[in-house]
Amino acid sequence: MTNGRQSIDRRDAVRLWLRVLSCTNAIEARIRSELRQRFDTTLPRFDVLAQLDHAEREGTGALTMGELSRRLMVSNGNVTGLVERLEREGLVSRTRPANDRRRQTVRLTSGGRRALRAMLPEHSAWVSAMFAGLSAKERARLYDLVGKLKGSVGAGRRETIERGAIE
Amino acid sequence: MTNGRQSIDRRDAVRLWLRVLSCTNAIEARIRSELRQRFDTTLPRFDVLAQLDHAEREGTGALTMGELSRRLMVSNGNVTGLVERLEREGLVSRTRPANDRRRQTVRLTSGGRRALRAMLPEHSAWVSAMFAGLSAKERARLYDLVGKLKGSVGAGRRETIERGAIE
DNA sequence: ACCCGGTCCTTCAAGCCTAAAATAATTGCA
């Protein structure tokens, strides 16, 4: 049964995954390259600023390091370095709240807010240009499918763990 | 026109992009984690081995550093380091062909081939488990949409460059 | 024979990223 139904499905899944990956990489590479050329900055830095801005709009003026790490889906230690560099550049500021001195809260400085506001519209323009080849209907379908996939990823993990790896 | 038709489309495109990105990251994180736990290796190393194996099956016994860099879509310098580490571990070997001594050709060692063959079936199993929440029809639709998106990404780049950034 | 533009690869500096260990502050509970 080296080439049964299951093997074929698996090969298809891998092919699909590789296509998704290469597409994502291409988009990301484009955004990185534009950010570097137009604003002399990097994607992780942009992500931090965008996340802080988003929090601000929600009413949360500042985020803790941990909250930032969760939202960006990167490790704690990574956030430490990123925020350090952004602070050195004067784009964010850190404060230690008196009620819990383990914490570190981060917020945008006015310079950081200004820098981000300059980048956001261009960022949207790049992204929407790259997605322009898809109709509104196709984009909606893609949105749904990826949402379903996201759910499936979590479920797949649990199942494989419960069952004990490969059968 | 701060909130006209275009802005809304753009926001949608960004939302879609963020969903695609977070889904891809989740899948990649899972694969990285499994590779580390089960085989004590990393995704880039796996990618190099898989690419060399693929080339082997196509009849090309070995790849040059440049060809490897193109296929993996990473920089030249990056490949140098990756191959160095894999060579240190005895999984690949490098040779300098006599007819063009600028080049460096890389091939799997028997140990490398053995290591990869152990990983491949599990890798497929992880991926197909993560995609199992989608029906065959949905997977096919996703495959097509992502293919179309991939085309659109290239087209979007060209257009933005020609038109000169954001209008 | 010599040079010169191009190709192939490596080196370099800097930043990104992770997992695991260490540090520091808080909380709960005996």
Next chain:
DNA sequence: TGCAATTATTTTAGGCTTGAAGGACCGGGT
């Protein structure tokens, strides 16, 4: 109160990644 478990963050060691600069090599034209 005292102290163990928990929570929040930083540190550490190692690897990944890039863009740019540099060095070796090839081929063709003079």
